[in-house]
Amino acid sequence: MSASRYLLSNGILLQSSDVPPVRNFLETHPGAYTTSRTYNNASWLLFWERHMKRLSESIQVLSNVAPWLLFKSNHPAVLSPSSATLPIWQPTVQVLVNGSLCKVLPIALxxxxxxxELAITTLVSGNLEELNACETVRKENMSKILDVHVHVETYVPPTFGIWGNGVHLALVGYGRNVAAAKYSDWVRIRKPLEKLRPPSVTELLLSNDGDQILEGCVTNFFVVCCKVLDSNDGKALCDSFELQTAPISDGVLPGTIRQLVLEVCRSEGIPFREVAPSWSEHEIWEEAFITNSLRLLQHVDSIQVPTEWKSAHSKTWKEISWTKKQFQGGPGRITTVIEEKIKGKAVMEGYPIRNIYAC
Structure with missing residues (x-):
């Protein structure tokens, strides 16, 4: 079933055949972006306030350290942090985004x-000429400095826990730059990794050394490890469990659902450690899952890693020798508990669609 697509760019609405898939759109437009979706038969927006906060933070980060990833300009050479830095007010960004949603959501719904459900990707880019024309940046002139694009596409979420609905992962690429912000140019940067994607692999994982796994191209990555104790007879015993995911300081995207997972672990007393899961310890991995704002949480069925990391990037997937870990059954106990609690948070933090119409 083909998805219906809609795009509102600076007040101009495009529908269906005139709208590119979201990946193509992001690849050709600079800026900071965030993706959320509706749930409960398109009556609520998932974690919308968190997404608007994250979008505002990404705009600020790019403006400060990598303005060429945010601003569109006829003169890219003049972009520098000193000339492009601008203050960002989250409520103002949300008003601009909600104003665009007001125009496109009624049609999509x-x-x-x-x-x-509806997958909603909001891209915000900066207009350097408008910024330079302003003597002082104020909340009231932010609409001139920021261009807002809202891409909406119908989406059917995968059902959690059904046999065969797990994901298959492959470790293929190096970690991203400017990971503190979510920016559209990453879609173009990661394209060369596709030649390393084996058939049936759902998501590509990133690592800087072939051992410590950072995240996926569009997901955060978690493992549940068995803490091993040596018994008197020399056999390993599983004493307890620990959730592991790479820390932000390692250069991973501070995803919205990633943060929710850590909040759930704290509230439920689930031991966790922010450390990059090490492939050299994969034998003690009991469960694994990935998170992002569309899938929320999906359990992992298998992970495969090149046996020789340094030479893998000059090959295609057929030429690479792989080592594979297969997880047994569906989602594990810890994965299931976290998924259920995140669904509960989705209900508590649901943003009613009618609030958008009130803009």
Missing amino acids: KERKDGE
């Missing part, structure tokens, strides 16, 4: 089919 009317035409969607029952059971479909």
